[in-house]
Amino acid sequence: MQQQEFILENVEQMRAWARGFAQTLTAPCVVALHGDLGMGKSEIARTIIQTLRGADTVVPSPTFTIVQNYDGISHFDLYRIEDADELVEVGLQHAMENDITLIEWPEVASAVLPTDAIHIFITEYNSGRRMIVKNIS
């Protein structure tokens, strides 16, 4: 499995990285965004969506709606999902088979993620972030 490490010292570096990463994504694919509260999962998802669907695309956090769709891109936040059984109702499987699927708090779905899912692990690093990316092409 290919793994890469990136140090992003600020939000601008994080967005620049995400713009480049977005260009490598073609549907269907799954990007699992791991990291504690405020690590930048939504920031990465928003940048990917705006890169692929237009800079003026409004990308709210899906914490309460669980999923937001952008014409073939599905953005999930599974923070409020308590049981993997609930994933069927929110359409995760259908999205993963068809869309570019971006998932915040993906741990509850670990049993159903495809083996070729790209996993991004974000942690604090000084005042910026360190990211480990697995399965990157």
Ligand SMILES: Nc1ncnc2c1ncn2[C@@H]1O[C@H](COP(=O)(O)OP(=O)(O)OP(=O)(O)O)[C@@H](O)[C@H]1O
């Ligand atoms: N590389 C970076 N260096 C420093 N700060 C960053 C970096 N990337 C993002 N941030 C900041 O961290 C915060 C990330 O917020 P964001 O909502 O994206 O986090 P999240 O991981 O989605 O949180 P939640 O778990 O609540 O969904 C933003 O305020 C952003 O400005």
Ligand SMILES: [Mg+2]
């Ligand atoms: Mg978020």
